[in-house]
Amino acid sequence: MKDGRAREEWKDSELTARIQRGETEYLDLLIERHYDGIFRFCLCKTGDREAAYDCAQETFLHLLRYLEAYTEQKKFKAWLYRIASNVCMDYFRKEARAPAGEDALETLWKEDAGFEQIEHRELVGTALNQLSENQRETIVLYFFHGFKLREIAEITDAKMSTVKSRFRQGMEKLKAYMEKESGERREQDR
């Protein structure tokens, strides 16, 4: 273990190895590190801030309960987001709700944006809303959470080919939307 670096610089794999040797105090660091990301992910999935708080907390409670079952063959972050995904699905089942609708993301984005950011945000928000829920989830996990496609397949419990297809289709839809938008803007400028 590279003790010369600060604990905050230790990789997830180093922390989980220590935790699994019984040094459970490092769980606090791991939770703090991933809390914001998990919250944002739950927010994207549920479209509701209160639900996102609940789902994020539940995700980490699951982590505490099932950490013994975690093996280093899976990347920790992907494993954690998989838990979050399942927790959100359980939330929908319990609430008898559908996953966040098309407008949810756009609405959420606009709520928190400053005036100067609205235009940009609008573009991204409405662009993402062109996608299906699965495509949007894939794009969000890829760009906003930094996951590789293989990891996204683990998180969403889908085949690699399915994820690649969702990503490709998502990017094509975004491309089509961007082309249309830039075409319309050129028209307006004239």
Next chain:
Amino acid sequence: MELCIDRLTKQYGHKLAVDRVDLELHRGVYGLLGANGAGKTTLMRMLCGILTPTSGEIRWGGREIGSLGEEYRSLLGYLPQDFGYYPEFTAEKFLLYLAALKGLGKVQAGQKMLELLDLVGLSEERKHKIRTFSGGMKQRLGIAQALLNDPEILILDEPTAGLDPKERVRFRNLISACARDRIVLLSTHIVSDVEYIAGEILIMKEGRLIHRGAPDAITHEIDGKVWECRVDPARAEELCSQYNVGNLKNVGNKTILRIIKDEKPMEEAVPAEASLEDLYLYYFQEEGR
């Protein structure tokens, strides 16, 4: 999670060491009272998986402990009635060795060892060989090893045997402090060991669980069966051989006897409030004589 003991029986030849014991244990301290040969140690050994029952089952969270195996043993802490140690072991080595067997990593084992030696007051003696320890120190070390893996089930077999009163009090306080968030089953034939710390008393006789209840409620069983009488010392001696006498105290030129009997033993006897010790003597009067 609860520990369920379902019609547990252990038979050796014709002898029933444990006879159809039924119990459900939840978080808290249980005092298992019984004379020598009542079956307490056999019961505890079965709970620890050291002995296989002849019939019946022990279940943890609904699953039989034999099938759980290592998973069950990993949440167990056990202090046998008599335990040994490798001759070259110091207190530190003893705990580190058992910590390794209980699955603790080296770093965690080191931390736990220091923490527990401090808890039981043996920090100064950690590098001393166990063979130099007194009985009380050895028992404290025994408790420390039982707590190494932060067990959910703590089984202590006659942990205060051989300890002086001061050490017994210290031990009781230690158990009370550790009893939060776990099941503690403590066997003894010294009533005061459990009277103040146990949430429930279990009385075992000839392999069977004959009575159970909270310490203040369990004594209702013998309400009206405990008597006090003031007699001459000469007569006191005669009465001691005739009745089940719980206590004998000389006050001035008289002797006060505390007698446990279903009916009033003599004219001058007055009813007294039953205590747990009286209850123990009531059940074990044959062994007591």
Next chain:
Amino acid sequence: MKRRKDREMERQIRSILNQAEMEEGDWGRPEEGRKQETLAFLRAQRRKIRLRPRKSFAERLLDQASWLSPGVWLGQLAVPVLFCLLLGNEGLEKRDTLLVLSACAPLPGVIGLIELLRSWQSGMWELEEACRYHLQQIQGMRLLVLGIADSAGTAVVFAAGLLNGYSAGMLLLFFLFPLLVSDSVFLLLAGVFRRGAKGLVPVLAGLGMGIFWIYQASWLLDVLDMLHVLESYRSLPVLAALLFGGLGLLAFACARFLNETGKEEQRLWNCA
């Protein structure tokens, strides 16, 4: 041209999305108060969990090896050295060397047996039996460690013997086979030894086996001498039978020993 445009568009999309991720501002960020509340709650929950990670087989093996008594390691080192000196001693006749070799073959087994009986003889067995990695596992690990050490010692002895002109057949007949059989006998009788006196019983057993092997070796030497094959006995079927027979017996004895270790109640009679 179209492909270049497509790639350019894709780069633009990526840059927009990446920039959006950086510029998110408060979007998607939890309220600090709520976040700290949740973290505090999770920290409290974390303190309640009892994590019981599993150690790998190798970790447990090394653990047990580190806890074997120093005497065992000294013995494991000293015995092969003794044999090597014996085999290299030019002052002794080959016949006498082989006799002494047979007589001393039970030595590693005695050392191992003393170590295996420690749990019972010291009274630690009950504490060990209630541990996560219980007595049967502990004894299994000890057997394995001792077996590896004995195998290494045997390899050294064979090497020394071959270098000093002894054939592999001779070494098998007068060292390895007695070693395997002695170890097996000790393990099969371990249950009896457990109840016996501390330490002395294995030593006496070793002496007994040593005397047996001297007689056996003496008889064998006479037979081989008579057949004029003392220096070069090479009957492969016989040697193979002895080797695999010895190994088979040892494997059986180990399995039986471990099985009996798990049946402690056979000897427990406790009415308390």
